[in-house]
Amino acid sequence: MNSSELKIYTHNLELFYGDAQALKNININIDEKKVTALIGPSGCGKSTFLKTLNRMNDLIPNVKITGDVYFDGLNVYKEYDIVELRKKVGMVFQKPNPFPMSVYDNVAYGPRIHGIKSKSKLDEIVEKSLVNSALWDEVKDRLKKNALGLSGGQQQRLCIARVLAVEPEVVLMDEPTSALDPISTLKIEDLMDQLKEKYTIVIVTHNMQQAGRISDKTAFFLHGEIVEYDFTEKIFSNPTDKRTEDYITGRFG
Amino acid sequence: MVARHFFDRGLEELHLELIKMGSMVEESIENSILALKKQDISLAKKVFKNDDIIDELERKIERICLNLIATQQPLAKDLRTISTALKIITDMERIADHSADISEITIRMANEKYIKPLIDLPKMAELAKNMVNKSIDAYIKQDVDLAQAVCDSDDDVDSLFSKITLELINLMKNNPETVEQAIDLMLIAKYLERMADHATNIGEWVVFNVTGEHEHLAKHIFMQGLDDAPEASDHD
DSSP: OOGGGEEEEEEEEEEEETTEEEEEEEOOEEETTSEEEEEOSTTSSHHHHHHHTTTGGGGSTTEEEEEEEEETTEETTTSOOHHHHHHHEEEEOSSOOOOSSBHHHHHHHHHHHTTOOOHHHHHHHHHHHHHHTTOHHHHTTOTTSBGGGSOHHHHHHHHHHHHHTTOOSEEEEESTTTTSOHHHHHHHHHHHHHHTTTOEEEEEOSOHHHHHHHOSEEEEEETTEEEEEEEHHHHHHSOSSHHHHHHHTTSOO | OOSOHHHHHHHHHHHHHHHHHHHHHHHHHHHHHHHHHHTOHHHHHHHHHHHHHHHHHHHHHHHHHHHHHHHHOOOHHHHHHHHHHHHHHHHHHHHHHHHHHHHHHHHHTTTSOOSSOOSHHHHHHHHHHHHHHHHHHHHHHTOHHHHHHHHHHHHHHHHHHHHHHHHHHHHHHHOGGGHHHHHHHHHHHHHHHHHHHHHHHHHHHHHHHHHSOOOOOOOOOBOTTTOSSBOOOOOO
16 A cells, blocks of 8 residues: 555554553554544444544543554654644544534634634635535525524534534544434535545444445454454455454344 | 344245245246156146246245345345345246246147157256256355356256257258257257256356355356357356
């Protein structure tokens, strides 16, 4: 693999919650401008792994991390300022979590923190982010209304707009559609397909069909390890490891 | 083994229907060749009836497969098992069609004295029937070796076909009055040869089901004595 296409890679990454080991010897290359899906049963370490990529685990007490995560060739834990890192590596969570403020202010929140004050510049960022998150047409007439009045699917796309507003390079998504209805889910999935032209996307999902629909590569996690990592088509049509086969066909769980 | 109750029950139903369809197809082959041998019009007509039932079974199995895909979203091996079923019922249905084709000729020739004793045609039919039987068995048991054995048998059918062809050519050369019936017998031989090809296709799908690789497994033999060109591949 050409290293210039690698956005993120890890080297012998291990993570412990106290004495409990949550990640074991993770070595994975994540391609730039592709969608990488992480699948596996609950407690297998996929969300924990996702959070190591923008250091969301830093705040959890008793966490010990060994090994390395590299983002654009630099060590995430040693060579990045955390604010700078999180600007470049944004995250969307399972439950939509808009701030209790207007639609506009939600999207402008990040850029303001990063020092943008010009009204016209902020207007431009807000519109562009909402267009890119496929929400603009639905909210352009109510930008000043409270974001909590939006539907669940709209709220989630607003959260994606909020991430896009700070112009990240990577978007991490932790089960972004598990709380949404099928139509909203499809909108988010379509969105991911468009976003990967500009962004590298890593998504945790429990929905096999979703992983199959949207991702280029899929990693199967089990007991803190990556059992199999390959092109999504391969994983879902003819996986190499029997444990992957058993999981995706529902033979254990 | 959790959470697969519905899917496994669906698979079981699918397998039962496939076995049923398989044994009806075998019966069709057997009856068509028996009717030919005995010049038995009513048995030949029974093959037509059987063909309708086989068509219905094909529809039913299609429906089971589509329902399983729609409601269970099968993946990996499960997905291959369902798509394999969808593919092999087409081959099975074609085999039954060929039995009906043979019966049609049987009825047409029912009042004629045969220009030659029928020895190799029944042999071909017996081989084709066994291939169908084994290929369905291989699917149910997911047995790659058995599936490969089916594909290997295709050679025997092909050599019988060459043999019959040569024999009929000689008959026609020596006595032009035999041409009409010889052509009919030639067609029957071709239908039987096609049946074996369809059984071979089923064998290849079974191997795909198990391994995920779809390859052509039948060896192509030369038409001995006719010319040296390899026989055109009949496997789609």
